[in-house]
Amino acid sequence: MIYTDKVMDHFANPRNVGTLPDADGVGQVGNPVCGDMMTFYIKVKDGRLSDIKFQTFGCGAAIAVSSMVSEMAKGKTLEEAMAITNEKVAEELGGLPKNKLHCSNLGADALHAAVEDYRAKSAPGVPKEKAAAPAHAHGEHEDVSSCPYCDGPLEGMEELCSCAHCGIDFVECPECGKYTNKADAVCAACGAKLAK
Amino acid sequence: MRRIYLDRNAGTPLHPGALEAMLPFLKERYGNPQSLHGEGQSVLEAVEDARGKVARLIGAAAPEIIFTASGSEANNLAVKGMALAGRAKGAHVVVSAVEHLSVLNAAKSLEKFGFRATLVPVDGSGLVRPESVEQALTKETVLVSVMLANSEVGAVQPVAAVAKLCRAKGIPFHTDAVAAVGMLPVDVGALGVDALSLAGDQFRGPKGGAALYLKKGTRLVPQIDGGIQEGGRRAGTENVAAVVGMGRAAEIALAGRAERELRLRGLRDRLIDGLGRRIEHLVVTGPKDERLPHHASFCVRFVEGEAMLLSLDMKGIAVSSGSACSSKSLKASHVLLAMGLDHATAQGSVVFSLLDETTADDIDAVIESFPPIVERLRRMSPLYEAYLKENSR
Numbered sequence: 001m002i003y004t005d006k007v008m009d010h011f012a013n014p015r016n017v018g019t020l021p022d023a024d025g026v027g028q029v030g031n032p033v034c035g036d037m038m039t040f041y042i043k044v045k046d047g048r049l050s051d052i053k054f055q056t057f058g059c060g061a062a063i064a065v066s067s068m069v070s071e072m073a074k075g076k077t078l079e080e081a082m083a084i085t086n087e088k089v090a091e092e093l094g095g096l097p098k099n100k101l102h103c104s105n106l107g108a109d110a111l112h113a114a115v116e117d118y119r120a121k122s123a124p125g126v127p128k129e130k131a132a133a134p135a136h137a138h139g140e141h142e143d144v145s146s147c148p149y150c151d152g153p154l155e156g157m158e159e160l161c162s163c164a165h166c167g168i169d170f171v172e173c174p175e176c177g178k179y180t181n182k183a184d185a186v187c188a189a190c191g192a193k194l195a196k
Numbered sequence: 197m198r199r200i201y202l203d204r205n206a207g208t209p210l211h212p213g214a215l216e217a218m219l220p221f222l223k224e225r226y227g228n229p230q231s232l233h234g235e236g237q238s239v240l241e242a243v244e245d246a247r248g249k250v251a252r253l254i255g256a257a258a259p260e261i262i263f264t265a266s267g268s269e270a271n272n273l274a275v276k277g278m279a280l281a282g283r284a285k286g287a288h289v290v291v292s293a294v295e296h297l298s299v300l301n302a303a304k305s306l307e308k309f310g311f312r313a314t315l316v317p318v319d320g321s322g323l324v325r326p327e328s329v330e331q332a333l334t335k336e337t338v339l340v341s342v343m344l345a346n347s348e349v350g351a352v353q354p355v356a357a358v359a360k361l362c363r364a365k366g367i368p369f370h371t372d373a374v375a376a377v378g379m380l381p382v383d384v385g386a387l388g389v390d391a392l393s394l395a396g397d398q399f400r401g402p403k404g405g406a407a408l409y410l411k412k413g414t415r416l417v418p419q420i421d422g423g424i425q426e427g428g429r430r431a432g433t434e435n436v437a438a439v440v441g442m443g444r445a446a447e448i449a450l451a452g453r454a455e456r457e458l459r460l461r462g463l464r465d466r467l468i469d470g471l472g473r474r475i476e477h478l479v480v481t482g483p484k485d486e487r488l489p490h491h492a493s494f495c496v497r498f499v500e501g502e503a504m505l506l507s508l509d510m511k512g513i514a515v516s517s518g519s520a521c522s523s524k525s526l527k528a529s530h531v532l533l534a535m536g537l538d539h540a541t542a543q544g545s546v547v548f549s550l551l552d553e554t555t556a557d558d559i560d561a562v563i564e565s566f567p568p569i570v571e572r573l574r575r576m577s578p579l580y581e582a583y584l585k586e587n588s589r
Contacts (some may be wrong), residue, residue, distance in 0.1 A: 012510060019581065028578070032579070056582055057578055059503055062500075104521065181295045190485060
């Protein structure tokens with residue numbers, strides 16, 4: 001099995017699925033090109049996440065990650081929620097397949113986007129920071145240790161421009177900073193058009 | 197839990213008759229067919245007997261069969277080997293956009309040797325139009341490859357028509373018939389092809405037994421150099437047990453073919469009708485009529501394929517999907533995208549391919565189990581939520 005028992009449990013019995021019509025903050029990441037879309041809804045009371053719901057379009061990992069994040073964040077302060085990282089979520093799930101780390105493990109990003117949305121709404125007059133809710137809130141590209149296409153290890157490569165295993169040429173997406181197939185018209189991670 | 201395996205395209209259960217035929221070659225009949233002693237020569241007889249049986253399955257002559265280790269190897273040998281053999285004439289190959297990756301990537305790898313590859317587009321049901329192939333041909337074209345049947349959407353291509361127009365221009369033509377041989381009636385003479393790939397594991401032979409049909413007189417540059425096995429066209433000690441198992445499986449497949457096609461076609465239609473009645477926003481991918489008899493493929497809107505595959509697996513039902521998330525490469529099926537489907541729809545790919553043993557009870561169990569799975573996943577899908585909102589206004 002490619003997934004841990006914990007991933008399969010969260011996939012089969014996801015916690016906190018749904019929407020909150022009166023949400024204090026909503027965050028969305030992903031798009032259908034990369035396969036996964038997550039929407040998080042949060043209610044905030046006394047600086048804590050009193051309720052949290054999510055909807056996810058995506059693979060088993062994406063659904064499990066969303067469920068895990070909702071469980072980790074519920075009842076936590078906004079600061080604690082912001083400290084949850086995608087890496088911690090994957091760890092909590094007992095690990096994810098390498099190739100899924102790059103596309104399906106966006107739950108923390110969606111949660112952070114919801115918190116930022118809440119903060120922007122609850123602090124009127126403050127100009128919305130541009131980086132508040134990007135499509136993928138990674139900021140800069142993460143340390144890529146395996147090819148997102150064939151899963152082959154990329155350590156020791158002097159310049160990350162192609163995978164020695166599957167031969168795919170990479171290009172850094174100008175929008176989200178992830179590595180994606182140079183031959184594609186759009187970024188596999190965020191769907192942004194790639195310059196030819 | 198009772199398992200219902202509906203992923204024939206990925207592999208079939210070994211036929212007991214094939215297993216029985218193989219066993220002596222995994223035990224006491226260990227001779228190398230190239231050896232001149234008794235141990236070797238008796239094994240050579242078995243290999244040549246299997247060659248005849250595989251040839252009969254597709255209406256070929258035994259010397260026209262080259263054994264390979266997989267359908268992918270047969271495709272590589274044909275595409276690279278035939279193109280390189282025509283290098284003096286030109287450096288252009290034409291393949292359809294929905295070929296198996298072993299044809300597509302073989303064609304792309306020829307670019308390293310100075311070849312140009314043209315991908316012929318398909319229509320919305322995944323069918324290649326012979327006119328489109330004709331338009332792609334140039335004076336430089338040295339190979340055309342169009343598959344006989346597509347394993348992702350079941351489309352059966354007009355191979356005889358494409359072969360005919362290639363023959364008229366003197367261009368060698370190859371077809372990847374891996375998904376078709378054993379299921380559809382296949383006759384290399386009637387098709388008019390110069391080369392054809394097949395794999396025994398698609399018709400209940402063992403994995404590791406496959407073949408390339410190469411019409412007598414067709415030029416080929418070997419891709420594995422070495423000894424004189426397979427007439428010098430594919431070196432390496434024969435995988436005797438696999439070859440013998442494939443031969444016996446070919447014989448069995450041929451005997452029951454027409455009855456099997458009819459039966460599976462009925463079950464396939466039952467599945468398409470049953471799911472169509474119970475699941476909204478269900479897109480049947482591939483052609484309605486020009487379709488593999490055992491093959492039903494869909495895109496379920498607003499949900500993702502891997503999530504459906506895992507959910508069905510938990511219910512004991514094994515299927516496949518062409519969604520990005522269910523592939524190691526995390527790319528949506530090139531076949532679905534070539535048919536013009538958008539990424540979101542292609543993500544909902546699910547493919548059922550029926551076994552010889554599949555029963556009406558199995559199909560009914562799928563029709564019962566699948567709709568609630570779709571419903572559960574849709575309830576948690578933001579795409580479905582957005583669709584419902586848009587349509588309630």
